Amino acid sequence: MTHEVVSRIEELSGQLAATAPETERLGKLSDESVKLLRQTGIMRMLQPTEYGGLAAHPRDYAEAVMAVSRNCGSTGWVTGVVGAHPWEMALMDRRLQEEVWGENPEAWIASPYAVMGVAKQTDGGYTLNGRWAFSSGTDHCDWIFLGALLADTEGNPVMPPTVLHVVLPRKDYTIVDDSWDVIGLQGTGSKDIIVDGAFIPAYRTIEMEAVAEGELAAERAGRTDTVYKLPFWSMFPLGITAAVIGIAEGALAAHLDYQRNRVTATGTMIKDDPIVLSAISEAAADIAASRSQLLDGISRLYDLADAGKPISFEDRAVVRRNQIRCAWRAVAAVDQIFARSGGNAARRQNLMQRFWRDAHVGLQHAIHTPGSIYHSTALTTMGLEPEGPLRMMI
The missing domain is CATH 1.10.540.10 (Acyl-CoA dehydrogenase/oxidase, N-terminal domain)
Known part of the structure; x- marks a missing residue:
């Protein structure tokens, strides 16, 4: 429904x-x-x-x-x-x-979560300094989440390293207006953020580890709705990859509209070209597969949480692996149809080129980096236990 x-x-x-x-x-x-x-x-x-x-x-x-x-x-x-x-x-x-x-x-809340600042302990909270890149939609937000490395009162990083998510109101940070000049996703306004010595009350912070597991954070917050029992690294990547898949769907729709009555330079109607039609079908199937796999992954985790069952590290790793693969598969499909759209697809008035640019820039987000996630998931599915950095972002 x-x-x-x-x-x-x-x-x-x-x-x-x-x-x-x-x-x-x-x-x-x-x-x-x-x-x-x-x-x-x-x-x-x-x-x-x-x-x-x-x-x-x-x-x-x-x-x-x-x-x-x-x-x-x-x-x-x-x-x-x-x-x-x-x-x-x-x-x-x-x-x-x-x-x-x-x-x-x-009220809307911006981010980024990347650890690009230091939160130094002080009476009642922390003093924050740093510069963060890629704050999407930030011009329209009243608050912001930022990732910060916890430091002691002298400014030395606490060991073992502890990452905080801190929240600031709009008056406590500066948006760098000329910091978003890119070839795709231009309208996201993903600008840089500067914080210079802002005070963060302790209640406006949470340790990253507290939200990584999911259920524990929900219990502490008194949240009983199932959605709040899910792990951070299952929820945060979801919307980003969904955007990339939606962009791929938009590219496919634009491609179909463009190719329907297109005639090539040799006088061939695209609708009579079996090679292009085959590529369209393959791309459509790959994009549909990406959509289904992404939705299936988060649904399976939700069902576990809803049934009161634990979500294991392996559960999380497999969903992250599949989520990354969904994005790469969908963008590869966009490449296949764009390559068969002819030179006019590159013209600014053709919707295909905007979707193509947006898809590739969306793939650049850190949550779509396959290396360590694929490595960790392979170890996990072999019954081995990933350690240290191999557990990051899962």
Whole structure:
């Protein structure tokens, strides 16, 4: 059954698609894009119900992100990143949740989580300094999650290293406006963030390890909805990969529209060219497989949590491996159809080139790096125990 948010997105699909050129030109979401997203309710899908959210099944959330991304890759990407943050906010101190959503349930929260700053211990909390890259959708957000390395009162890193997720209001950080000049996902406005000595009260922080496992964080936060019992590295990558798959679906739709009546330079109708038609079918099957595998993975983890069963490291590793493979498979399929679209596909007025650029830049995100994840998953499925860095981001 189609979720109500997905249905609203599909009803607004034409309007969302129409915003894409301006969003790309601005280098951030246009005001119309933001307005339409608020109408759909997608940013509140993973938000707690007491703050106007839906506490939705993550499968429905991923399908909603795909639906947006099919029309505008940049807008879909922002929903995949910013839309995931209410999930972690639900696991934070209730005082912070009240600050963020108490007066404005529509408040958006940016990130990044990469450890690009240092949080030095001080009375009542921490002093934060650093510069972070890739804060998608940040111009439209009122708060931000940032990853930071915990340091003692002298500024020396605590050993063993401890990563904090810290939350700041908009007044406590600076957005670097000229820091997003890229070839794809231009409209995401994924700009740099600078923090210079901001004070972070302790209740606005959480240790990364506390949310990595899932169930423990939900218990501490008093959350009983199943969605909040899932592991961080299963939930956060979900929306990002969903955006890439949605972009691939948009590329396929644009390709079909373009090829339907196209005649090649040799006078051949594409509809009569068996080689191109075969490539279209293979690409369509690969994109569909990526979609199904991504949704199946998060659904299996949800079902385990819902049944009160533990989610093992192997469960998490396999889902992460498959999630990465979904993204690479979908983008490879886009390459196959783009290569058979002729020279006119590279023209700015052809939708294919924007989807192609967006898909490749989406694949560059750190959560799509296969190396250590594939290595770790192979060891795990052999019954061996990965150690140290091989357990990162799983």
